[in-house]
Amino acid sequence: xxxxxxxxxxxxxxxLVTVALxxxxxxGVASAQVGTPKPITDEAxxxxxxxxxxxxxxxxVFVVVEGALxxxxxxxxxxxxxxxxxxxGSTVLEFVWTGIPVLIVIALFTYSFIVLRDVENTAAAEDxxxxxxxxxxxxxxxxxxxxxxxxSDPAASGEISVIGTAAEEPxxxxxxxxxxxxxxxxxxxxxxxxxxxxxxxxDVVPGRxxxxxxxxxxxxDYFGQCAELCGLxxxxxxxxxxxxxxxxxxxxxxxxxxxxxxxxxxxxx
Amino acid sequence: xxxxVVPRPxxxxxxRPALLDWLTTVxxxxxxxxxxxxxxxxxxxGGVLALLVRTQLAVADNxxxxxxxxxxxxxxxxxxxxxxxxxxxxxGFGNYVVPLQIGAADMAFPRINALSFWxxxxxxxxxxxxxxxxxxxxxxxWTAYSPLARGLGPGxxxxxxxxxxxxxSSTIGAANFMVTMFRMRAPGMTMFxxxxxxxxxxxxxxxxxxxxxxxxxxxxMLYIDRNFGGAFFDPNGGGNAILWQNIFWFYSHxxxxxxxxxxMGIISExxxxxxxxxxxxxxxxxxxxxxxxxxxxxxxxxxxxxxxAVLKPWFGFMTFMIGVxxxxxxxxxxxxxxxxxxxxEAPMLFALGFLSMFLIGGINGTFSAAVPVDFALHDTxxxxxxxxxxxxxxxxxxxxxGLYYWFPKIWGRRLNERLGQAQFWLMFIGFNLTFFPMHxxxxxxxxxxxxxxxxxxxxxxxxxxxxxxxxxxxxSMIPFTVAVVAAFMRPKDQPNDPWNANTLExxxxxxxPVHNFDDLPEVHSERPLFDARHGGAGH
Numbered sequence: 001x002x003x004x005x006x007x008x009x010x011x012x013x014x015x016l017v018t019v020a021l022x023x024x025x026x027x028g029v030a031s032a033q034v035g036t037p038k039p040i041t042d043e044a045x046x047x048x049x050x051x052x053x054x055x056x057x058x059x060x061v062f063v064v065v066e067g068a069l070x071x072x073x074x075x076x077x078x079x080x081x082x083x084x085x086x087x088x089g090s091t092v093l094e095f096v097w098t099g100i101p102v103l104i105v106i107a108l109f110t111y112s113f114i115v116l117r118d119v120e121n122t123a124a125a126e127d128x129x130x131x132x133x134x135x136x137x138x139x140x141x142x143x144x145x146x147x148x149x150x151x152s153d154p155a156a157s158g159e160i161s162v163i164g165t166a167a168e169e170p171x172x173x174x175x176x177x178x179x180x181x182x183x184x185x186x187x188x189x190x191x192x193x194x195x196x197x198x199x200x201x202x203d204v205v206p207g208r209x210x211x212x213x214x215x216x217x218x219x220x221d222y223f224g225q226c227a228e229l230c231g232l233x234x235x236x237x238x239x240x241x242x243x244x245x246x247x248x249x250x251x252x253x254x255x256x257x258x259x260x261x262x263x264x265x266x267x268x269x
Numbered sequence: 270x271x272x273x274v275v276p277r278p279x280x281x282x283x284x285r286p287a288l289l290d291w292l293t294t295v296x297x298x299x300x301x302x303x304x305x306x307x308x309x310x311x312x313x314x315g316g317v318l319a320l321l322v323r324t325q326l327a328v329a330d331n332x333x334x335x336x337x338x339x340x341x342x343x344x345x346x347x348x349x350x351x352x353x354x355x356x357x358x359x360x361g362f363g364n365y366v367v368p369l370q371i372g373a374a375d376m377a378f379p380r381i382n383a384l385s386f387w388x389x390x391x392x393x394x395x396x397x398x399x400x401x402x403x404x405x406x407x408x409x410x411w412t413a414y415s416p417l418a419r420g421l422g423p424g425x426x427x428x429x430x431x432x433x434x435x436x437x438s439s440t441i442g443a444a445n446f447m448v449t450m451f452r453m454r455a456p457g458m459t460m461f462x463x464x465x466x467x468x469x470x471x472x473x474x475x476x477x478x479x480x481x482x483x484x485x486x487x488x489x490m491l492y493i494d495r496n497f498g499g500a501f502f503d504p505n506g507g508g509n510a511i512l513w514q515n516i517f518w519f520y521s522h523x524x525x526x527x528x529x530x531x532x533m534g535i536i537s538e539x540x541x542x543x544x545x546x547x548x549x550x551x552x553x554x555x556x557x558x559x560x561x562x563x564x565x566x567x568x569x570x571x572x573x574x575x576x577x578a579v580l581k582p583w584f585g586f587m588t589f590m591i592g593v594x595x596x597x598x599x600x601x602x603x604x605x606x607x608x609x610x611x612x613x614e615a616p617m618l619f620a621l622g623f624l625s626m627f628l629i630g631g632i633n634g635t636f637s638a639a640v641p642v643d644f645a646l647h648d649t650x651x652x653x654x655x656x657x658x659x660x661x662x663x664x665x666x667x668x669x670x671g672l673y674y675w676f677p678k679i680w681g682r683r684l685n686e687r688l689g690q691a692q693f694w695l696m697f698i699g700f701n702l703t704f705f706p707m708h709x710x711x712x713x714x715x716x717x718x719x720x721x722x723x724x725x726x727x728x729x730x731x732x733x734x735x736x737x738x739x740x741x742x743x744x745s746m747i748p749f750t751v752a753v754v755a756a757f758m759r760p761k762d763q764p765n766d767p768w769n770a771n772t773l774e775x776x777x778x779x780x781x782p783v784h785n786f787d788d789l790p791e792v793h794s795e796r797p798l799f800d801a802r803h804g805g806a807g808h
Binding site: 089112113 | 641
């Protein structure tokens, strides 16, 4: 009887240790992923700070509560048939564990409110506006030639338009270090304009004129994708993002317009 | 120790054939069993659909199923799991257990109860018959966002009608549960002596009564848009695409609590019994349940932060706030086990699975309440991880806790303990292997509801792990099935109260007679059986 009890004890402890290790491993894996994705805009960096703050609080809550749970299971497992003390509750404790979460909630809310205001602060005038048209099942990016940021010619007329097709994803080209506004339009169903490394998405809603402004701070090749189920080939609404220097951007514009400044439409086919 | 003799209703003079009896029964116990069979069947169907989803996503650029089929499969997976499994499975447990727990002979309206149940199978058949029609089954996701859902084939209409039928079922069921609990409690059982599972069913019923008709109105509008030239959700006809989301989530966020509160109730029955202590903070727990129910109506637009069409700070704040009563519950559960005498039978294991996994489901939800973080996470696999930590780690573990706990009462036999333990560990590990990687996939930018992903995305390894986990979960159903079959092959041998439990359902025989009770103990607390075992109230 004693041996069996011992074995049961060992087996249970092993199981509990497994659970504990599993939980710890989970945290380990999760924290190893901090920094993915790579925030490439001013806005994304603020969002990342908020994410890390939230993750830190979450980790503390997780460790404390899951730790208390595992401790209770080991410490208070049944050892004999004696009835434990029948405590029914504690008003003081109820107030404590209502109060502490309220404080955490207020801290989280305040910080996220500040970040929200910063991220959505479009008062800083944008240098250029890119019109993003979502359609089943690709994207069209349109640049007005008289609105191309610092080097644009206010007198220029026409536009550059990049349209994706089923065969080839379109590439969105933007210059670094300039506030850029995206204007999101749809004529069919709801899409969502999502670029992982912006840490941002905004829905593309028929009947709405949704806009957001970002300033990219790192050149490179990135990707984006529709994030709102929009029908059959939703999964294929992918696009590429290229963040380039101002010189490279001007070159790209010249390439698109054939150096004439007239309107040009390039099909990515 | 005094008992109250319950007057015995007159039975049928002649016993009816078994099949006819099951088809026409108005006995809450038989209807409860029918609910459980039906919903577990749809759990299996939804599970097979989930395996198809995971098989398609196991490797990059896969073509195991077409995009078209994929959209139908994941839509029907969620629809089956939410509308045909989780929501009605609580009606199943509630039907069987609530009248017994309050010492009643049946539900208040037995015929309405039968109607509630008999709406479920035809709704399920209608919804799945979409696979037979031109264009296939519904494929706009369980959320049926418009204008997308406006333009799809007739499978969408079948889906709409099915969900309306299920809505009627749960609305009239909700009224029935409310009246039953308000009017039919045993002598001495005040509202604040009612078992906690009943309380959670009561709050769930209130949510259903208030929220489900709103969903019905949205579905009716969508049906009109689709079939009679309406334009409620079509901006080209003067409608508003965001309107659907507002109405849908006004129902569907409270619906999340409809899907989890009774599970919390089951956990709150199991933990005290297997810790041999009363539920810590019973009253606080009741108010926390009401608090979750009330706040549940003020957070719907947190599903819509990226639409640009909602007041984000308000909904962000209210969403954070709902963590407070949820935290209270978590601490009360820990308080229940603290200094207890904990034993680890299968119902307890599943309850502990609930605690440890629902905790993660609560914590990872706060990321989406921080609005700017939600900009990154919304509509990615992070959210898929979140809902599964709540609805699988929470609700499904609670379903199995409830099945192992009440099986002896319902069927008079006990499920094999070893098989229960095997099921638990397979399911627990499989669950985490399936859903934990989804957090990382979401962070890494994988949107939900995509039929495939490119080789360059770097998402393949985590997806493969997730798929392996899904099949491990499927494997965990083998010991469960074996345990059920083995139990049914044995004679009924269970005493009234095999667990040393607390509530009235354990006072009567296992299974109970048609009229439930020959007599009842006096009720002086929320634990009448404990009082009876230990000589009166006051413990």
